[in-house]
Amino acid sequence: MAGIEVTAPARATRPADLIGRILENRHALGVLMVTPALLILAIFLAYPFGLGVWLGFTNATIGQAGHFVGLGNFRYLLGDSVFRLVVLNTTLYAAAAVVCKLLLGLLLALLVNREFRGKRIVRAIMLLPWIVPTSLSALVFYWIYDPTFSVITWTLRRIGLAHGFINYLGDPNLARASLIAANIWRGIPFFAIGLLAGLQTVSTTLYEAAEIDGAGPWQKFWFVTWPLLLPLTVVVTVFSTIMTVGDFQLIWIITRGGPANATHLFGTLAYQRAIQGGFIGEGAAISAFVLPVLVAAVLVSFHYLRRE
Amino acid sequence: MQPEDRERTAGGLTRRRFLQAGVAGLTGLALSSVNGWLKQAAAQLPPGSYNPQLQLSFPVEPGASLRILRWSQFVSTDQPEYERMAQQFTRRTGVPVRLEYEAWPDVQPKAAAAANVGAGPDIVLGFFDEPHLWPDKLVPVTDLAEYLGRKYGGWFPVAPQYGYSNQVGQWIGVPIGAPGSCLNYRMSWVKEAGFDPDPASFPKTTDEFLRLCRALKTRGHPTGFALGKAVGDANTWCHWLLWTFGAHAVAPDSKTITLNTPETVNALEYGRQLFETMIPGVAGWLDPNNNRAFLAGEVALTNNGISIYFAAKNDFPEIAADMNHAVYPQGSAGRPTELHLFSQAYVFKYTKYPNAAKEFLRFMMEDPQYPRWINAMLGYVSHPLRVFNNLAVWRSDPKAVPFRDAVARMLPHSYQGTPGPKSARALSEFVIVDMVADALTGRRSVREAILAAEARLKRIYEA
Incomplete structure (x- = not known):
C-alpha cells in the first residue's frame, strides 16, 4: 500500500x-x-x-502455566496402557462406524433417490437422527442400553428370545458395539443426504445410454453411479471420519469411557485428564495425537475436492 | 443491573422464582416444618461443647458484592433454603449475593477455568481436592476455620485433612459437609433372607454382610453396586472395600504406592464373592443406575445417599416404608473406613472482597443458619462440626440416622496420603474403581488388576 x-x-x-x-x-x-x-x-x-x-509440549496444570517439556508428554503417553487402549478404541470406533454409516447411508440414498409417493416427507424424516441434539439422543440410547430397563432386553424377553439381562454397557466389547451402533444411527443421515445430492447430479442420459448398451441395475450402479459418486463419497467419508474420531457427547453421556476405559476415545480421555484431573499439558498432548491423522484426512479430501 | 441479574439475585424474590419454588414440589410444606425443627435444634445444641459466647465477624468491604458457584441441589428443598439464607445475609450486610449452580461433577471444571484465568466466582462450593489443586490462588481461611472449630465443638478428623494445606501452612477451605453414602436395603427381603431388618442389627462385619447378600441372592433378590464410571456410587463403595481390609493406595508420604499387598488381594477376593450376589450389568452402571434398579425392585441392596429414600417418599411410598439404611460393615481393618463426597467452600484470591466472602461463609456455617440448611436437606448432607450431631433432622426420621455420622466415619480419598493434585488425578481417572471392576468381573485376575492399578498410580504419584 x-x-x-x-x-x-x-x-x-x-x-x-x-x-x-x-x-x-x-x-x-x-x-x-x-x-x-x-x-x-x-x-x-x-x-x-x-x-x-x-x-x-508443556507440563501445564490447572492453575500453573508450566514449562516446556519437549516430547515428554508424548513419550509418556506412548508407554501408557490406557492411552494405547484409547488408540485401539478410537480406531475401532471410527473404522466400524464410518464403514457402516457409508454402506447404510449409500443404500438409503439410493432408495430415496427413486420416485415414490411421499418422497419429500421420507427425505425430511431421514434427517431426524442428525437434527436431534446429540446429547438428547445419547440419553435415549443410555436408556435403551440400561442393563435393567433396556427396551431391547424387555422385547427379547417378551418374545422368549432372552431370559436374563443383557449387559450392554458392562461388557467391554458389547459396550463398544453398543456405542458404535448409536453413532451409526446418528451418522447415517449425513451420508444419505450428502450422497443423495450427488446422485441427483448424475445425468439420466447416462443411465439411458447404459440401458441401450444392455446394462443391468448392478452394472448401471457400478459403471455409472459409483465412478461419478466417488469423489463426493470420499469427501463425505473424510468429514464423517473427522467427526467420528472427535466424538465426545455420545461416549460421555452413555459410558463416560467405561467399563474400565473400554470406550474412552481421544476426546473423552483428554477431557478426563486435562479438565477433571487437572493435567492440561497431557490432555492437550492426547488431542494433538489425532492431528496427523486428521491432517492426512483433510489432505485427501482436498485432493478430491480439487479433482472435482 | 440487568433483569437477568435481578432474577438471580438472592436479595429479591421474583415472581418466576416464586413459581419455580412452587413447581419444585412440596418445598413450602417441607420448609414450614423445618422452621419448627430449627427452634428445637438451636435449643438442643450440647452446652458442653457449644461455645456461643465466641463471636467473630469480618469487616465487609464497602460496595462489596459476591458471586458464588455451588453444586446444584440433590434434594429440592436445598436451594430455596440456601437462597433464603443468602437473602438474609444481604439484608444484614448490604452485600448482594449472586448464586450460580452447576451439577456437582461440573463444578471443578468451572472452578479450574476460574483459577486459570483469574476471574470468576468469588466463592466456590466444591468437592474433594479442589482447593489443593490451586492452593496459592486461595484466600487463607485459617481464622474462620479455627473459630468455627472452637465454637462448635471441633471438626471431625477428616475436616482438617481436607481443609488445611501443608503447602501453604493455612486452612484453604471451609468444610461444608458430605453427602453421605450408606447401604440402602429392602427390609422385607432382608427379613425373608433370615436377617433382622433393623439397622441396629444389620451385619457389622464383612463376613456376615456377605452371608446376607448370598441369602438375598438365593431368594431372587440380588444386590447391586456400581462398577462403571459412577463418580459417587462406585468411588464410595470401592474405596470402602479396599480400606476395610486394611489396604490403601499410597503411604502417608503421598509418594510411595502401597497397593500391592495381601490386604488388597483379600479385599478383591472378597469383592469377587460379593460380585456373585450382584445383578448383571453393574459393570456399566453410572450414578443413576442403582437408584432406578432399587426403586424398580430389581435389587434388594445397594449403596447410595439418601436420595433413593427421598424419591421413594415422593413417588413410591410403599418402597419408602419398606426400605432402610445401614452403615457399611467392617472388615479386618476393624474400624469405619468410608468415603463420602466431601464438600468444602473456598475463596479465590482474585476476589475484590475477601472479607465479605469470609463473612458470608461464616454466616452460612453458624447457628442458626447451618442447622436450618442441613435440616432442610433432610439428611442429604452430613455436618463436619461435632456440635451439629444433635440436629433435628437426625432425630426427625430414624431412617436418616445412619447418615448422621458419615463425616465422622470417613477417610479422605487420598488415604493414607494427603489431598492434592495427585490424589485428585487418581480419583478422576477411576484407578481404584477400575481395579475393583477388573478383578470382580474377571476381566483381569486379581493379581493383574492390582499390578495394572499399581503401575497407573506410580505414574500419577511419581510423575
Whole structure:
C-alpha cells in the first residue's frame, strides 16, 4: 500500500481521494475485504489451535502455566496402557462406524433417490437422527442400553428370545458395539443426504445410454453411479471420519469411557485428564495425537475436492 | 443491573422464582416444618461443647458484592433454603449475593477455568481436592476455620485433612459437609433372607454382610453396586472395600504406592464373592443406575445417599416404608473406613472482597443458619462440626440416622496420603474403581488388576 501513496499524484493526498484510490485498487481492496475474515480465523481458530498444540509440549496444570517439556508428554503417553487402549478404541470406533454409516447411508440414498409417493416427507424424516441434539439422543440410547430397563432386553424377553439381562454397557466389547451402533444411527443421515445430492447430479442420459448398451441395475450402479459418486463419497467419508474420531457427547453421556476405559476415545480421555484431573499439558498432548491423522484426512479430501 | 441479574439475585424474590419454588414440589410444606425443627435444634445444641459466647465477624468491604458457584441441589428443598439464607445475609450486610449452580461433577471444571484465568466466582462450593489443586490462588481461611472449630465443638478428623494445606501452612477451605453414602436395603427381603431388618442389627462385619447378600441372592433378590464410571456410587463403595481390609493406595508420604499387598488381594477376593450376589450389568452402571434398579425392585441392596429414600417418599411410598439404611460393615481393618463426597467452600484470591466472602461463609456455617440448611436437606448432607450431631433432622426420621455420622466415619480419598493434585488425578481417572471392576468381573485376575492399578498410580504419584 505504501507504493500506492508514492506513485499517487499530488491531488490524491486529499483523504477522500486516497480512500477512493485504495478502493479502486484490486489488490488493496482484496486485502481489505479479507482482513475481517482472517482476523476472525486467527483469533477464534488459529490462536486456540496453536495454544492447544503448544500446551501439549508443556507440563501445564490447572492453575500453573508450566514449562516446556519437549516430547515428554508424548513419550509418556506412548508407554501408557490406557492411552494405547484409547488408540485401539478410537480406531475401532471410527473404522466400524464410518464403514457402516457409508454402506447404510449409500443404500438409503439410493432408495430415496427413486420416485415414490411421499418422497419429500421420507427425505425430511431421514434427517431426524442428525437434527436431534446429540446429547438428547445419547440419553435415549443410555436408556435403551440400561442393563435393567433396556427396551431391547424387555422385547427379547417378551418374545422368549432372552431370559436374563443383557449387559450392554458392562461388557467391554458389547459396550463398544453398543456405542458404535448409536453413532451409526446418528451418522447415517449425513451420508444419505450428502450422497443423495450427488446422485441427483448424475445425468439420466447416462443411465439411458447404459440401458441401450444392455446394462443391468448392478452394472448401471457400478459403471455409472459409483465412478461419478466417488469423489463426493470420499469427501463425505473424510468429514464423517473427522467427526467420528472427535466424538465426545455420545461416549460421555452413555459410558463416560467405561467399563474400565473400554470406550474412552481421544476426546473423552483428554477431557478426563486435562479438565477433571487437572493435567492440561497431557490432555492437550492426547488431542494433538489425532492431528496427523486428521491432517492426512483433510489432505485427501482436498485432493478430491480439487479433482472435482 | 440487568433483569437477568435481578432474577438471580438472592436479595429479591421474583415472581418466576416464586413459581419455580412452587413447581419444585412440596418445598413450602417441607420448609414450614423445618422452621419448627430449627427452634428445637438451636435449643438442643450440647452446652458442653457449644461455645456461643465466641463471636467473630469480618469487616465487609464497602460496595462489596459476591458471586458464588455451588453444586446444584440433590434434594429440592436445598436451594430455596440456601437462597433464603443468602437473602438474609444481604439484608444484614448490604452485600448482594449472586448464586450460580452447576451439577456437582461440573463444578471443578468451572472452578479450574476460574483459577486459570483469574476471574470468576468469588466463592466456590466444591468437592474433594479442589482447593489443593490451586492452593496459592486461595484466600487463607485459617481464622474462620479455627473459630468455627472452637465454637462448635471441633471438626471431625477428616475436616482438617481436607481443609488445611501443608503447602501453604493455612486452612484453604471451609468444610461444608458430605453427602453421605450408606447401604440402602429392602427390609422385607432382608427379613425373608433370615436377617433382622433393623439397622441396629444389620451385619457389622464383612463376613456376615456377605452371608446376607448370598441369602438375598438365593431368594431372587440380588444386590447391586456400581462398577462403571459412577463418580459417587462406585468411588464410595470401592474405596470402602479396599480400606476395610486394611489396604490403601499410597503411604502417608503421598509418594510411595502401597497397593500391592495381601490386604488388597483379600479385599478383591472378597469383592469377587460379593460380585456373585450382584445383578448383571453393574459393570456399566453410572450414578443413576442403582437408584432406578432399587426403586424398580430389581435389587434388594445397594449403596447410595439418601436420595433413593427421598424419591421413594415422593413417588413410591410403599418402597419408602419398606426400605432402610445401614452403615457399611467392617472388615479386618476393624474400624469405619468410608468415603463420602466431601464438600468444602473456598475463596479465590482474585476476589475484590475477601472479607465479605469470609463473612458470608461464616454466616452460612453458624447457628442458626447451618442447622436450618442441613435440616432442610433432610439428611442429604452430613455436618463436619461435632456440635451439629444433635440436629433435628437426625432425630426427625430414624431412617436418616445412619447418615448422621458419615463425616465422622470417613477417610479422605487420598488415604493414607494427603489431598492434592495427585490424589485428585487418581480419583478422576477411576484407578481404584477400575481395579475393583477388573478383578470382580474377571476381566483381569486379581493379581493383574492390582499390578495394572499399581503401575497407573506410580505414574500419577511419581510423575
